[in-house]
Amino acid sequence: MVFSVERYKTSHRIIWNEFVAASKNATFLFHRDFMEYHQNRFEDYSLLIFKDKTLVALLPANKVGDTVYSHKGLTYGGLILEAKTKFRDVLEAFKTLLKWMHANAVNHFELKFLPAIYAKNPNDELSYVVFKGQGKLIRRDILSVLHPKDLKLSRDRKNGVKRAVKLGLVIKETQDFDLFWNQILIPNLKRKHNAKPVHTLEEITYLKSKFPMQIRQFNVYLDGEIVAGTTIFESDNVAHSQYISGNSKKNILGSLDILHHFLLTEVFDDKAYFDFGISNENQGQNINEGLLYWKEGFGARSQTQSFYRLETKNYINLENVML
Numbered sequence: 001m002v003f004s005v006e007r008y009k010t011s012h013r014i015i016w017n018e019f020v021a022a023s024k025n026a027t028f029l030f031h032r033d034f035m036e037y038h039q040n041r042f043e044d045y046s047l048l049i050f051k052d053k054t055l056v057a058l059l060p061a062n063k064v065g066d067t068v069y070s071h072k073g074l075t076y077g078g079l080i081l082e083a084k085t086k087f088r089d090v091l092e093a094f095k096t097l098l099k100w101m102h103a104n105a106v107n108h109f110e111l112k113f114l115p116a117i118y119a120k121n122p123n124d125e126l127s128y129v130v131f132k133g134q135g136k137l138i139r140r141d142i143l144s145v146l147h148p149k150d151l152k153l154s155r156d157r158k159n160g161v162k163r164a165v166k167l168g169l170v171i172k173e174t175q176d177f178d179l180f181w182n183q184i185l186i187p188n189l190k191r192k193h194n195a196k197p198v199h200t201l202e203e204i205t206y207l208k209s210k211f212p213m214q215i216r217q218f219n220v221y222l223d224g225e226i227v228a229g230t231t232i233f234e235s236d237n238v239a240h241s242q243y244i245s246g247n248s249k250k251n252i253l254g255s256l257d258i259l260h261h262f263l264l265t266e267v268f269d270d271k272a273y274f275d276f277g278i279s280n281e282n283q284g285q286n287i288n289e290g291l292l293y294w295k296e297g298f299g300a301r302s303q304t305q306s307f308y309r310l311e312t313k314n315y316i317n318l319e320n321v322m323l
Contacts, residue, residue: 001052003096008046016048019055024083025119027235029074030060033210037203038073046071047100049079049093057081057093068101070112076305077112083121090125091321098133098315111135111308115143117238117273133317135308139284142302144276144295148264154297160257169255170221171262177204177217180229185245197243204231218263220246220255228255232263239268240275260298276300 008016013032020026028034035046045063049056058080060071070077079097081090101109111130116123153161181201189195199207208215214235220228228246232239246255260276268274279292284307 001092003056003092004050004053005096005100006048006050008044008048012048015055016046016058019058019082020080022082023058023080024085024121025078025114025123026058026080027118027233027238028211028214029076029233030058030080031211034207035060035071035074037207037210042071042073044071047097049097051089051093056085056089057097059097063106066106067108067110068106069110074112076114076118078114078126081123081125085125087125087128088322091129091318094126094129094133095315095318098310098312098318102312102315106312109310109312110138111310113306113308115145115275115303115305117143117145117275117303118235120236129318130308130310132321133310133314135310137306138309139307141278141280141284141305141307142287142292143278143305144292144300145273145303146264146298146300148269148271148274150299151261151264152299153261157257157261157294157297160251160254161261162254163252164220164254164258167222167253169227169253169258171259172219172221174217174219175208177201177208177231179226180217180219180231180243180245183226184229184247185243188245188247218259218267220259222253222255227253228259230256230259230263232268234268234271237272238275239263239271239273241277244276256294264298274300278305 017031020030042062045061045068047059047061060074060077061068062071079090079094098109114123178201181197185197189197214233216232216234218230218232219226228250230241231243233242244256250256264274276295279288279295280286281288
């Protein structure tokens, strides 16, 4: 068997998207329509790995200098594989990938793992292969995750829901993002972190047009005025709150409490997992304790996402793994 690597080009678009749709560990974030919404910000260095001319793996990636990254514009990454792919092929594919990078003057590879909840089938082959390739752990984030059917509100979250019901807060799903972005999300991020959303209003609107069933917006209103909202990225296994934000009265109103209680009991109660996202700051070095406390108040508990850095010359460490 002969493994080979090709750099992504537009002629690969159809086979790339078809492979993503059939894989065991991909979501719509790996579709080229999603990956390319911000193509002006990155030098795309996505790769396709073939076995005897049959596509067996994909690597969504970008390049800066002599380093290739699991695509920095995506929340997660790694090798995209089919469910039928066996360990030996993952090993050979990754070895070939590192060797090809090394031959093309790429000295380092930073790999961002896919959290296990997003995979349809067991997906830990890469953890072992990276270990053998002497990958160095450089970051670890914690996600707050729960099974919706295991929802268990803390006293604070129960009280928040009661306040929201008493005040008559209304939750609506909407097809546009203008109110949430301009009146809630952008002002909050500016005030708290002097930051902007990862997606501009124009970008999230465009992505919604491409993925209308996967990207959903839920707003909370008091007397007809927006007071909170969340943007959900929905994949096969997981509903993920990509953005969560409320106005300065969110704790008094219980707006985010009733919103997520509604999502967990009415909208996504049949999902395997609900992912509140990370509570980390400073590249994983710190945790926002108040944010984590709020998420754990729904019964969410921690799952990790790991980031590794490898030297591509370490492909030689993968030469004699199998006895």
